[in-house]
Amino acid sequence: MRPFQYTRAQDVPTALKRREANPNAQFLAGGTNLLDLMKEDVERPDELIDISRLSLSQIKTIASGPNAGGVSIGGLGKNTDAANHPLVRQNYPLLSQAILAGASGQLRNMATNGGNLLQRTRCPYFYDVSMPCNKRAPGTGCGALEGINRMHAIFGWSEQCVAVYPSDMAVALAALDAVVKVQGAEGPERAIPFADFHRLPESTPEKDTNLNAGELITALELPKNQFAAHSYYLKVRDRASYAFALVSVAVGLELNKNRITRARIALGGVAHKPWRAYRAEELLVGKEATEVHFVAAAAAEMAEAKPLAHNGFKVELGRRSIVRALHMALNEGKS
Incomplete structure (x- = not known):
């Protein structure tokens, strides 16, 4: 692992300003994917901004706005807490099932809801820095395209990348028409429909999401629906x-x-x-x-x-x- 500076943010504005000041910094929450990538030399931030203690973990009924009556899930809440919260289990059991299908209990106890959405592909060509990978190093080629691609995409792939996205939680959120609330250093909080949050590879497979640089996921909103029984x-x-x-x-x-x-x-x-x-x-x-x-x-x-x-x-x-x-x-x- 390469050397890096560690900074602990005390509040959201401080975290966002620190990230804006250093484009090569990354936010650190649960770290269940980021630290693995750093150990494999795939990710190389020179600073980690610890946001794990920010107050963005509440799960509550949405009182007003377009998703009133639905549920808001804090971006820094743990996967375990989201899966087991009464509001989620009663009204969105699909999400509980998906979270519990992913990883181990220990990982769910550490992984955050926002971080879950940002985890990167488990394609072995992406993790192996000796292999070509346009997602890790744009312009080097896609090793999986003509390589061993049993685990790879059958929809939406391009000549640049055939990797698949790994999250279970996100698949349920897609079906539930979730909305991702994000905050940047400049401007008001914005809402991204879940269908528009992640990207297909096209010619820029290094871009997993439509987040702007330095934006932080603050919450996930689940619109009210009648799917719970079925x-x-x-x-x-x-x-x-x-x-x-x-x-x-x-x-x-x-x-x-x-x-x-x-x-x-x-x-x-x-x-x-x-x-x-x-x-x-x-x-x-x-x-x-x-x-x-x-x-x-x-x-x-x-x-x-x-x-x-x-x-x-x-x-x-x-x-x-x-x-x-x-x-x-x-x-x-x-x-």
């Missing part, structure tokens, strides 16, 4: 625990008797960002919640997949996983 997070992986998803599916359904009035589906493990299954959602709305319609919606979504040399299995796996997750959501988590 939602499910399905994670398919190589082993039963502590593994990243081959494919994951977050589903939320609103029903009038057995007719689907609203559907939200997001996929993980298949793209550079949480992948919203808009085609499948559109086909399901107004339909009866039946096997036939589930299969048709899943097939329509996966028809646009573009697998690489070693991950063609993800297309069929994704199709089956969407159908399975829809059934689990319909049956309130029961097989």
Whole structure:
């Protein structure tokens, strides 16, 4: 690990000003991903600004504004606290399931909600500094494109990058139409719809999000919805625990008797960002919640997949996983 300066911020304005003064500094919260990247010489900040003690951890009902009646989750709250909070468990069980499907209890006790969204890909070519990687070193090429790409993208990839985004929590947030509140050193706090927060690689794979330089995630807002009774997070992986998803599916359904009035589906493990299954959602709305319609919606979504040399299995796996997750959501988590 390279030498760095350590600074502890006492409040949000101080943290933001310090980051503005040093473009090569990074915020340090839980550190569960950043410190690993520093040890591997992937990230090389010359200063860490410790924001872990800032008062941005509250979970509360939103009293006013466009998401009134929903829930606000502090950006510096721990994943464990978010997963187990009564407001989340009762109203957004999909989010609780997704958080608990990720990592170990020890990591969830350290990892922050904002930091979870900012974790970087686990692509082995990104972590290995001896290999070409446009995300780590723009212009060097993508080692995974013609290399071993079993774990990589089948949607939205470009010739510059085929890496996938690793967070489970973010897949649920995508399905829940979350909003990310961020604050920079200049200007008022702004709100980013979750669909616009992460980026596809295109020609700039080094840019994971649409955050401006030095902005800090202050909170996540969950709009009020009626998905609680019919939602499910399905994670398919190589082993039963502590593994990243081959494919994951977050589903939320609103029903009038057995007719689907609203559907939200997001996929993980298949793209550079949480992948919203808009085609499948559109086909399901107004339909009866039946096997036939589930299969048709899943097939329509996966028809646009573009697998690489070693991950063609993800297309069929994704199709089956969407159908399975829809059934689990319909049956309130029961097989």
